[in-house]
Amino acid sequence: MTASGEEQQFSSGFVRSYVITGGRGLPDAEDLSLVTLVTLAPESQLPPNPSPEVRKIWDLCSGGYLSVAEVAGHLGLPVGVARLLLQDLNQQGHLLRRKAPPPAQLVSREILEEVLHGLQVRFG
Amino acid sequence: MDSKSASAERLYLPDAVQRAAKILVVGHFAVGKTTLVGTLSEIPPLRTEEGMTQAAAQVDDLRGATGKTTTTVALDFGRLTLSDELVLYLFGTPGQQRFVELWEDLARGSLGALLLVDPARLADTFPVIDLVETYGLEYAVAVNSFDPHSQHAEDELREALDLLPDTPVIFCDARDEKSSARALITLVSHLLAHTA
Numbered sequence: 001m002t003a004s005g006e007e008q009q010f011s012s013g014f015v016r017s018y019v020i021t022g023g024r025g026l027p028d029a030e031d032l033s034l035v036t037l038v039t040l041a042p043e044s045q046l047p048p049n050p051s052p053e054v055r056k057i058w059d060l061c062s063g064g065y066l067s068v069a070e071v072a073g074h075l076g077l078p079v080g081v082a083r084l085l086l087q088d089l090n091q092q093g094h095l096l097r098r099k100a101p102p103p104a105q106l107v108s109r110e111i112l113e114e115v116l117h118g119l120q121v122r123f124g
Numbered sequence: 125m126d127s128k129s130a131s132a133e134r135l136y137l138p139d140a141v142q143r144a145a146k147i148l149v150v151g152h153f154a155v156g157k158t159t160l161v162g163t164l165s166e167i168p169p170l171r172t173e174e175g176m177t178q179a180a181a182q183v184d185d186l187r188g189a190t191g192k193t194t195t196t197v198a199l200d201f202g203r204l205t206l207s208d209e210l211v212l213y214l215f216g217t218p219g220q221q222r223f224v225e226l227w228e229d230l231a232r233g234s235l236g237a238l239l240l241v242d243p244a245r246l247a248d249t250f251p252v253i254d255l256v257e258t259y260g261l262e263y264a265v266a267v268n269s270f271d272p273h274s275q276h277a278e279d280e281l282r283e284a285l286d287l288l289p290d291t292p293v294i295f296c297d298a299r300d301e302k303s304s305a306r307a308l309i310t311l312v313s314h315l316l317a318h319t320a
């Protein structure tokens with residue numbers, strides 16, 4: 001954690017990220033947004049010789065639905081790296097995803113009403 | 125992993141959850157974003173990092189920082205499960221102009237933004253308002269008053285920040301759950317009033 005909490009030099013972490021992702025570019029935010037909900041498909045088989053990161057993400061995601069941001073947060077990885085690992089799981093057919101939320105212009109009354117109702121119930 | 129244990133139940137979302145919504149908690153340095161997210165979140169707030177913009181990296185290069193390092197921005201976020209099928213995430217979002225890519229990513233799909241303002245540092249809020257408006261986010265202002273003796277009238281704040289007449293202004297203490305919840309509810313009511 002940094003003093004400002006907003007910004008930090010990240011050179012060592014950058015090297016680490018590079019190794020985990022095998023040097024590939026980081027994927028776009030489109031299909032695995034910060035709040036896309038993901039979990040492992042039931043009866044998925046852990047691939048042979050998983051890297052430590054693959055094993056960790058496998059363990060975490062086998063327990064139930066979490067957002068992409070939570071997966072990154074729990075694993076202590078930058079979002080882009082978590083996204084790449086999740087994209088691999090997805091390509092291998094192991095990942096279940098809930099539909100991503102619509103862009104801001106398309107936010108419906110219905111979802112705002114549900115959020116408002118939920119907050120009112122929770123905080124009375 | 126035993127998904128039925130109490131800690132796992134707190135960790136994971138209900139199986140029936142279908143949809144996730146996102147609200148940004150924005151404001152200048154040290155205005156109380158992390159505090160508010162932590163006050164409202166049902167899970168211990170989490171932190172992750174997003175990469176910084178190319179432009180800012182180049183600026184850092186020009187300043188003579190080391191050549192190929194990159195800089196990241198820390199994001200704090202929390203979670204509120206609002207029903208069996210709906211979950212809300214709150215993202216504490218830094219208000220610096222230079223984190224453009226980060227803002228694009230965060231703003232996409234957001235319902236709106238809660239803008240935290242310290243009345244003693246109003247000038248620091250202007251660039252944050254610019255950002256929020258640039259990304260087309262509706263917002264409400266939560267005045268986080270650090271000095272209990274200062275009396276800031278709402279109309280003075282409105283004028284100083286040049287707010288639209290229907291932009292809500294609410295006084296709040298980010299350390300207090302009821303107070304923070306009230307600010308969030310005010311925002312969502314406002315968003316609803318703005319949606320056809």
Ligand SMILES: Nc1nc2c(ncn2[C@@H]2O[C@H](COP(=O)(O)OP(=O)(O)OP(=O)(O)O)[C@@H](O)[C@H]2O)c(=O)[nH]1
Nearest residue numbers: 004005153154155156157158159268270297298299
């Ligand atoms: N009196 C008072 N203090 C507060 C309030 N909210 C936050 N603080 C304190 O202000 C300091 C900064 O709060 P943070 O929540 O870290 O602020 P932040 O906006 O996340 O800061 P950065 O991420 O560094 O920009 C902490 O010491 C908090 O305890 C408030 O409503 N009233």
Ligand SMILES: [Mg+2]
Nearest residue numbers: 005157158216
């Ligand atoms: Mg913070």
